[in-house]
Amino acid sequence: MQPANDLFQEKSEIVKTFGQRMTMAREMCGLSGLQAAELLGYQNSSKLSKIEHASDPETIPAFLPYKAAIVYQVSMDYLFGLASDWQRDPVTAQEQQIKRALEEVTADENNAIRNLFDQLTIVEQAAEVAFNRFGEIKKIVNRFREINPEFDELKLGAKLLRVVDEASSEVAAVGRKLAAYHASNQ
16 A cells, blocks of 8 residues: 555646646647636636646546546547557557657667768878878888899898888788769768
């Protein structure tokens, strides 16, 4: 059994939510407090104002949720905070829920694509630096060979030349792949 204090708190939250949703539903309809009160069967807007402001946990008459759902064209689940969709038609509410879920997925996909693009940009920048550096290294090694003819006879000299040539070819191949990627995405 729930303690009285917890039950009072729960009632207060329901009344507060109901009041907030009543206000939102009225405003969605473009009605003033007085206009809405008359449509709901009240003589003036005082009682409706108390309900909307949740000033008394015992202020929701039994007829009001049903009547408000009709007047405001919203579901009673919406008025009580059990649904975030205000539509009374369950099919329309479900369609709206699916639409929101797809928008979230689309946003997530867009973020993932943006992150991949950012990572690709970093890789391209690193590749460009590598292209430039390997070009410089190859020029320096060739110039060093010209100045120092005994270089070809040094231990590991031939291997160094081979590795520089292979790395230069590999970097050029990556450059061609990046260029083809950019050409296909334009």
